[in-house]
Amino acid sequence: MAKKKKPTHGPNDISPEEARQEFGITYDDLEKLMQTRGHEGILKLNESYGGLSGLGQKLKTNLISGLSEDETDLSLRVAAFGRNEIPPKPPKTFFRLMVDALQDITLVILIICAVISFCLSFYHPTDESFQAELKQKEANVEWIEGAAIIIAVIVVVLVTAFNDWTKERQFRGLQSKIESDQKFNVVRNNIVKQIPIKDIVVGDICQVKYGDLLPADGVVVQSNDVKVDESSLTGESDLIKKHESKDPFLLSGN
Template sequence: MAKKKNFTVGSNDVSAEEAEREFGISLQELKTLMNIRGRESLRELNETYDGFSGLGYKLKTNLITGLSDDKTDLAIRIAAFGRNEIPQKPSKTFLHFCFNHFKNRTLVIVFILGIISLALSFYRPSRETFQTGIRPTKEKFEWIEGTIIIAAVLIIILVTALNDWIRERQFRDLQSRTELNTTFNVIRDSTVRQIPIKCIVVGDICEIKYGDLLPVDGVVIQSNNLKVDESSLTGESDLIKKHESSDPFLLSGTRIMEGSGKMLVLAVGEHTQTGESFKLFNVVELENNHYRKQNIICKVYFTF
């Protein structure tokens, strides 16, 4: 008889490969299933995974009583299928904000004029063209004008950058508190509980109702006149009817507009449709930044 592996509670102590072997379906297979649409997706679900009951069996989920609160089981699920949070872009540093504000053309021009003014204050012509006794007095204060201009530009940049940096930190703190306070109805041990959305794992059974904004991807296992607004992802303005026998797949970021039901969670965090959209957006943004830098380098090269 094979010896059962002992997993520690911390998800970091379990590799994704070891955790996936505990289930009858992999993360990649779930992604492929969620990417199929229409009748074909329902056919794939029934033929390959033996319907909802077969999918629940592979995920070791009881479709009626839900998961248990066993911390080891939850940790294995997190290691195998990920945590329900989308990684945020690294926060911008104070120097980053300073550099961005220094790109302002007006400030750059004024700053350059200040440097020119300061440099000219130390310039001494070879021939004396001014009256003696007057020039030495002026020479002592000529550098002040350029210094004041440069200092004023730097103060504007520093103060504006500091305000933006503080505002971004406050926004991230508010976002973190909002995520912690946002809860969702999940069935655990036959009991409906409200848990933070970041604690939802693959295999959970969620209760859904009118007004809910879905935080995960999954399939409907029970529905009562369920209609969903998918315009945020697909652009389709009409409400989409969801039912176990026709179109059971639910996507994160969509909103329940009518009815109620239960769903089996199949994807969380960065593996959901919303997470994939965020990753695609970040890739496009990085490519745009790369091309922008190349254009700047080319302009500088051809200028000189």
């Protein structure tokens, strides 16, 4: 039974407040339930929600035939619990990329040298001799050295920032394509079908096969020797056996 990753609301005609009233459980309740493990989780599931059957009733889910294909019901679930997707971080602005490029120690040293060069080009001792006059004429063009360094730094920063901006756009485009191509098996109207992972809603009955990467948090409704790699959580390399009567909680990404 799928649970959302994070409540990111999409455009629909149903307000989240109205949608939440249609179900006997809230997003926060599901989040707290998924934070429990093992025996503690089983107790909470049984005492607070009446076990798997009670949880199914609160989510208005048939544990055998799954959800219907009714668009109103699916939209209601999206409005109440959010979409099954993690919002991407906003891309860095071009100015932010320029600032990051300026963190290079070589560029910092060049900027310091340019400032020193500028200062020295406009400084001259108060000596009226011919030697001093000659130095003054030379100083009138010495500022060009500092300006050249500054221009070189600006060019390097702009080129670096533009390259980073282009790479980030390409990466986001590739990531978006990969996510749109990812699909998972769910049971709807008693029929197993593949749908995009982002279209999985709270209450969906998902069919997990060997080697699958879990697309959302959920609980085991029915299992046959299900084992999950939870090394990212526990640090242990051994596979953890999951069963509806012992440890039914599954976390996305495992």
